[in-house]
Amino acid sequence: MTVSRLHSTFVALVCAAALLVSLPAFAGHNEExxxxxxxxxxxxxxxxxxxxxxxxxxxxxxxxxxxxxxxxxxxxxxxxxxxxxxxxxxxxxxxxxxxxxxxxxxxxxxxxxxxxxxxxxxxxxxxxxxxxxxxxxxxxxxxxxxxxxxxxxxxxxxxxxxxxxxxxxxxxxxxxxxxxTDDITVAVKALKADVDEAKKMNAALVYMGHGNDFFSTGIYAEFQSEMQKAYKHPVFVACVEGYPSFDDMLPGLKLAGKKNILLKPFMIVAGDHASNDMAGDEDDAWKVMLTKAGYKVKTDLRGLGMVDxxxxxxxxxxxxxxxxxxxxx
Missing domain, CATH: 3.40.50.1400 (Rossmann fold)
Structure with a gap:
């Protein structure tokens, strides 16, 4: 088979597959x-x-x-x-x-x-x-x-x-x-109360996200940027897995000049990661590492699902x- 015919066959198969996926799941028109x-x-x-x-x-x-x-x-x-x-x-x-x-x-x-x-x-x-x-x-x-x-x-x-x-x-x-980008804008507005709380404490707002190692988690960095632009306040998002990591966040946090930190989970629930990796007492818990770095840390074990x-x-x-x-x- 020639390269041209191979290409034509491949395109036809892709189009056929796309058509199959786009069809409604039920083709009947006589259902009462x-x-x-x-x-x-x-x-x-x-x-x-x-x-x-x-x-x-x-x-x-x-x-x-x-x-x-x-x-x-x-x-x-x-x-x-x-x-x-x-x-x-x-x-x-x-x-x-x-x-x-x-x-x-x-x-x-x-x-x-x-x-x-x-x-x-x-x-x-x-x-x-x-x-x-x-x-x-x-x-x-x-x-x-x-x-x-x-x-x-x-x-x-x-x-x-x-x-x-x-x-x-x-x-x-x-x-x-x-x-x-529109969804990010809505999400930024939904968390305004978190920023207001951090401002009252004269604290930087730090979120722990879950992330993953298989997909880009750059959307966390984009969300962070939009929070900072919307509220003119130091807001940081880092992940348990993927980018940006805890270490990626630290230089920006240092430049923000705040000595107080409000630490919250950027997850639907405040489960194992929030209770242990974020607010736990082990040496690798974020609260402990931030405290050792000289910050006064307040943790809030509240999942995003609790924010109406x-x-x-x-x-x-x-x-x-x-x-x-x-x-x-």
Missing amino acids: APAKQAIVLAAFGTSYPEALKSILNIKTRVEKANPGTPVKLAFTSSIIRNIWQERQGDAAWQKANAGVPKDVLYVKSPLATVADLQNSGYKNIAVQSLHVFAGEEFSDLTNMMIGLRSIRALKAKSVPFKQMRLGRPALGMPGDVYPY AWADIYVKHLKDALAQKHMLP
Whole structure:
């Protein structure tokens, strides 16, 4: 086969694949009743019962905005899910933590949660990411949704889904339909109270983000820049994994000239990372390292999900997803 024919074949295959992905998940036009709709909130998750309140606050606000539509929780972290699965057989733990909702104790992956809903007759499903940015977890979630939406059957009634929708993370995602820079602007406004608190303390505001080692986390640096421009105050964001790291942050923090620091998690929940890596007493905890560097540090173990303005970002992104004719991306 010539190079020209190989190129033509490759282009044809790519176009065919793109067409398949862009098709609605259900091609039938004779369905008498609208498909039952459900919502899945896909969070990284947490094993800390106290930290659950951040996720549950978002769930409550989503339910209020979508009355009559069932809202289910799913955790994208297999490590976190395994911890909850072990607790399902631990009667003593359950007795000591009686306030944990059943939909958390028996939480499943997004795939299993969607499958359960489909098995219960729901063919119109919207999955809203509760991640901060479009990194590894959101990429996997997107690929899962594309795979489910592409399922076909000989009979239209046998196609498992009529519509699949995916809501973008808080800081947006690549694409021109919803510019991520607009999402950053909204996120900056949502955290104004944090800056006001830091100003009262005459402190620099430092956030610990999770980050990851597989995707660029430069959006954290961009968010930091927009916070500083909006509020004319030293605000810094560094990550547990990826860029910018704790060490990357230190030179700018030193130049800011503040001796006080307000240290907060830039994560949906204040779980293991916030409690140990950020506010713990070990030598490698950020609070300890900053204190040794000469700063007076105040920590705030409050996940972003507890900030109503931040929780409402997901409510809005879900609304955008439900309004789309086809799933994004």
